[in-house]
Amino acid sequence: MKKIGKQTIKFNNPPTILECATIVGPKEADGPLAKYFDRCLENEMWGEKTWEKAESKIVKETANLVIAKSGIPANEIEYCFAGDLLNQCISSSFGLRELNIPFFGIFGACSTFVEGLSLASIFVENGIKHTISTASSHFCSSEKQFRFPLELGNQRPQTSQWTVTGAGATILSNSGQGPYITSITSGKIVDMGIKDANNMGAAMAPAAFDTMMTHFRDTGRSPNYYDAILTGDLGYVGKDILIELSEKAGYNIKSVYNDCGVLIFDKEKQDTHSGGSGCGCCASVFSGYLFKQLKEKKLKKILLMATGALMNSMSSQQGESIPGIAHAISIEI
Amino acid sequence: MKKIGKQTIKFNNPPTILECATIVGPKEADGPLAKYFDRCLENEMWGEKTWEKAESKIVKETANLVIAKSGIPANEIEYCFAGDLLNQCISSSFGLRELNIPFFGIFGACSTFVEGLSLASIFVENGIKHTISTASSHFCSSEKQFRFPLELGNQRPQTSQWTVTGAGATILSNSGQGPYITSITSGKIVDMGIKDANNMGAAMAPAAFDTMMTHFRDTGRSPNYYDAILTGDLGYVGKDILIELSEKAGYNIKSVYNDCGVLIFDKEKQDTHSGGSGCGCCASVFSGYLFKQLKEKKLKKILLMATGALMNSMSSQQGESIPGIAHAISIEI
Numbered sequence: 001m002k003k004i005g006k007q008t009i010k011f012n013n014p015p016t017i018l019e020c021a022t023i024v025g026p027k028e029a030d031g032p033l034a035k036y037f038d039r040c041l042e043n044e045m046w047g048e049k050t051w052e053k054a055e056s057k058i059v060k061e062t063a064n065l066v067i068a069k070s071g072i073p074a075n076e077i078e079y080c081f082a083g084d085l086l087n088q089c090i091s092s093s094f095g096l097r098e099l100n101i102p103f104f105g106i107f108g109a110c111s112t113f114v115e116g117l118s119l120a121s122i123f124v125e126n127g128i129k130h131t132i133s134t135a136s137s138h139f140c141s142s143e144k145q146f147r148f149p150l151e152l153g154n155q156r157p158q159t160s161q162w163t164v165t166g167a168g169a170t171i172l173s174n175s176g177q178g179p180y181i182t183s184i185t186s187g188k189i190v191d192m193g194i195k196d197a198n199n200m201g202a203a204m205a206p207a208a209f210d211t212m213m214t215h216f217r218d219t220g221r222s223p224n225y226y227d228a229i230l231t232g233d234l235g236y237v238g239k240d241i242l243i244e245l246s247e248k249a250g251y252n253i254k255s256v257y258n259d260c261g262v263l264i265f266d267k268e269k270q271d272t273h274s275g276g277s278g279c280g281c282c283a284s285v286f287s288g289y290l291f292k293q294l295k296e297k298k299l300k301k302i303l304l305m306a307t308g309a310l311m312n313s314m315s316s317q318q319g320e321s322i323p324g325i326a327h328a329i330s331i332e333i
Numbered sequence: 334m335k336k337i338g339k340q341t342i343k344f345n346n347p348p349t350i351l352e353c354a355t356i357v358g359p360k361e362a363d364g365p366l367a368k369y370f371d372r373c374l375e376n377e378m379w380g381e382k383t384w385e386k387a388e389s390k391i392v393k394e395t396a397n398l399v400i401a402k403s404g405i406p407a408n409e410i411e412y413c414f415a416g417d418l419l420n421q422c423i424s425s426s427f428g429l430r431e432l433n434i435p436f437f438g439i440f441g442a443c444s445t446f447v448e449g450l451s452l453a454s455i456f457v458e459n460g461i462k463h464t465i466s467t468a469s470s471h472f473c474s475s476e477k478q479f480r481f482p483l484e485l486g487n488q489r490p491q492t493s494q495w496t497v498t499g500a501g502a503t504i505l506s507n508s509g510q511g512p513y514i515t516s517i518t519s520g521k522i523v524d525m526g527i528k529d530a531n532n533m534g535a536a537m538a539p540a541a542f543d544t545m546m547t548h549f550r551d552t553g554r555s556p557n558y559y560d561a562i563l564t565g566d567l568g569y570v571g572k573d574i575l576i577e578l579s580e581k582a583g584y585n586i587k588s589v590y591n592d593c594g595v596l597i598f599d600k601e602k603q604d605t606h607s608g609g610s611g612c613g614c615c616a617s618v619f620s621g622y623l624f625k626q627l628k629e630k631k632l633k634k635i636l637l638m639a640t641g642a643l644m645n646s647m648s649s650q651q652g653e654s655i656p657g658i659a660h661a662i663s664i665e666i
Contacts (some may be wrong), residue, residue, distance in 0.1 A: 001459055003411070007435050050651050078336070079519065086645070087420040089440045093522060093643035097656040102340050102519035104448060105643065105658075107422045107438040115437060119452060126334055126459050186412065186435035189426060310426035310438065312419070318383050323430045325438075 001125050005218025007211075008185045015124035016176030017294075017331065020287035021066035023058050025139065025165025027272075028284065031265045036288035037166070038065055044140050044165055052086060052094075055138035058167045059084070059095025063134055066169040066287075072130050074101070077171065079123055081116035082134045083107050084279050085163070086145065087312075091136050101132065109308030110137075110204075110233050111187070113168060113283040114327040118184040121329070124172045136167035137278025146197075146313050159199040161235040161261055161277035162270075168283025170291075179294040179333045185215040189310065191323040197316045201238025201261075201274055204307040207324030208234060209245040211305060215328050216251070223253045227299045230290065231326070232282035232306030233261035235274035260285035260306075282306040294333055301332045334458050338551025340544075341518045348457035349509030350627075350664065353620035354399035356391050358472065358498025360605075361617065364598045369621035370499070371398055377473050377498055385419060385427075388471035391500045392417070392428025396467055399502040399620075405463050407434070410504065412456055414449035415467045416440050417612050418496070419478065420645075424469050428500075434465065442641030443470075443537075443566050444520070446501060446616040447660040451517040454662070457505045469500035470611025479530075479646050492532040494568040494594055495605035501616025503624075512627040512666045518548040522643065524656040530649045534571025534594075534607055537640040540657030541567060542578040544638060548661050549584070556586045560632045563623065565615035565639030565659070566594035568608035593618035593639075615639040627666055634665045 002010050022037045029040030041058075048054040059082070067074050080099060082092035083106040092105060108115035113135035120131035140150055142163040148154040172181070190207040208231050216222060223229060223246075234242060239259045246253045260282045261275035286304060293299040305328040311320065335343050355370045362373030374391075381387040392415070400407050413432060415425035416439040425438060441448035449466035456464055473483055475496040481487040505514070523540040541564050549555060556562060556579075567575060572592045579586045593615045594608035619637060626632040638661040644653065 003460065052647060052651065083440065085421075087647065088418075088442065088643065088645040090643070090645050090648050093656050093658075094648065094653060097522040097524045097643075100521055103522050103658060104452065104519065105440040105442075107416065107440045109421065109438075119437065122455060122459070126455070127336065186437065188433055189430040189436050191430045310421065310423070310430075312421040312423050314385060314420065315423050315427065318385065320427060323426050325426075325436060 007214050008183055008218035010183045011125045013125055014180035014182045015121045015172040015174060017179050017291065018171045018173040018176050019066055019070035020291040021062050021069055021169045022284045022288040023062045023167055024284050028164055028166055028264060031270060033264055033289045036292055037284060051138055051140040055091040055136055055141050056095040059091050059134055059136045062167040062169045063096060063099060063132060066171055070171045072171060077101050077130045077132050078128050079131045081106055081120050083112035083116065084136045085142055108325060109310055110277055110279050111306040111308030111325050111327045112279040114304060114306035114329055117170060117181065117329055118186055118327055120172050121181045121184060124174050129174050131172045132169060134167055134169040135279035135283040137163050137280035139163045139165045142278060156273055157198045158273050159237050161200055161274045162272035163278035164264060164276045164281040164284060166280040166284040168287030170287055179331050181329050182332045183330045185211055185218060185328040187211040187326040189323045189325050191321055193321045195321050199237060200277060200309045201235040202241055203309050203322035204324040205234055205238040205241035208242050208305055208307045208326040211326040211328050213249060223251055223256055226256055226301045226303045229253055229257045229303045231259045233277040234259045234307055235261040235277060237274045294331060297333060303328055303330050340547050341516055341551035343516045344458045346458055347513035347515045348454045348505040348507060350512050350624060351504045351506040351509050352399055352403035353624040354395050354402055354502045355617040355621040356395045356500055357617050361497060361499055361597060364603060366597055366622045369625055370617060384471055384473040388424040388469055388474050389428040392424050392467055392469045395500040395502045396429060396432060396465060399504055403504045405504060410434050410463045410465050411461050412464045414439055414453050416445035417469045418475055441658060442643055443610055443612050444639040444641030444658050444660045445612040447637060447639035447662055450503060450514065450662055451519055451660055453505050454514045454517060457507050462507050464505045465502060467500055467502040468612035468616040470496050470613035472496045472498045475611060489606055490531045491606050492570050494533060494566065494607045494610035495598065496611035497597060497609045497614040497617060499613040499617040501620030503620055512664050514662050515665045516663045518544055518551060518661040520544040520659040522656045522658050524654055526654045528654050532570060533610060533642045534568040535574055536642050536655035537657040538567055538571040538574035541575050541638055541640045541659040544659040544661050546582060556584055556589055559589055559634045559636050562586055562590045562636045564592045566610040567592045567640055568594040568610060570607045627664060630666060636661055636663050
């Protein structure tokens, strides 16, 4: 691997994204990407007694599914990278406790999926044969933890995003036919002082802008190098802010840019306001939809940039602003 | 780097632990290791309005201190790895938001410090010049979050451990005179069905045993290869269990083994019951005490093995057991 510029590592032996799997909830199953997901659940509980246990089950089954699809024996997968939104990342640790694979717990809020792929790709680039990465979220467990009891039927502001119920899991390998992770641009924490916990898109957009500009500067690329630039989940509000920030910096990204939170739900029919969010949003949109587009060569070069809001409900109560982060990886066939 | 056995990576160009810094709270300042810490606070608040803000300040100042001590310009430190016990790891993200260094958030409960050093050492082994790793915890913010309001003056069971208020920060470099991280043995999640959230030592000891045995098997080493084997924070109860499990497996570790949670407080005078715990325990005992022992060649080869309990307060309420994990690194001069 080779460091280029300030924050980008370019790989000499780019890891192959060998296989992906996705399991999502019922609302995601009603959305425009339903046909790309491996499994769509009929309800948010999946036979479990609590939302948290259901989320763990989604993580567990998504990991099992990607291993089965890959044909790689589980004992040949050398490292696992996983994280989620629940306090102390319990959906990952409970969901993966029987996996029996060395485990690195990570937390990057909704940037977790790409953070995991970034770390895993460093391992695979340097001689590790196979890794598994997962990220998950669950609408009900998130609402309960971060916002209000669901039973309250609280009104959601128009800027708020809908946490995706779902998980994505990805196996990286040191051999294979691609798509390849060719570089990673790892983000710094960016805090522009936004305090509205119902407007995560606005809080995270400056971090996405910072990482994207750094990526262009480090690599000498411009937006048109890519068939698609995708943010993790800025939603409609954050997407517009990122387009505007880019325009002001002299970059027109409109023709290639979209957001996983915008793609996963139908704006007119599904009433999610500013679109999807949660670690499971980027994870399932990539592992379901984008991976297949790459495999079928409908997309050949993408920049996947997951964004996270590094706060909790208490930090907002204590008057803190919302630090954002964005991790980017370029994926090419 | 080279994978040896199932879970161990041995380094060809072992990263140097260039510098460490530690800031701890008043109880730690009354303990037997006080003289090794860079700064001991007079109270748990450090002029902040909340315990959480105080913890963030400890993280921030510890990171600033290690950078200052190292003499490395902050803009030459290429990656940061950090985590803590607070929900969504906010002490790290708020404490380090002004650091302006690409940031990987990690969560391994009390194993976080060694998890961070493990990941950082992979980066440095493969060409990155400098990294910073931090981990922190705070007695008051942890008690509030995981157990009872402090104001309740609740009785603590004899098996419970006392969360350390403090942070450790470490800079790894690809050149320097050591001590070196020569190998990492990364742990799997181990869940033996222990459900008592007031007996973390018992929940984590099987994970420590699993990682230690794996390390011996992978490397062909036995306990007497090391001057010292140190667990992160099993405390007195978990320490005894690990000694017993090792004896049954034919390994006598007694003469070289100790625990950071046992070392940091005085058993007779400080009434912490089973000893210290928290991400900040292993982080401050290593960054304060052990690092200096290594620099002064009083210790030449140590196995540092931080243990984490991957649960939250809700998982216990939902009847779940406590999955444990242990990450080990060998450090040699």
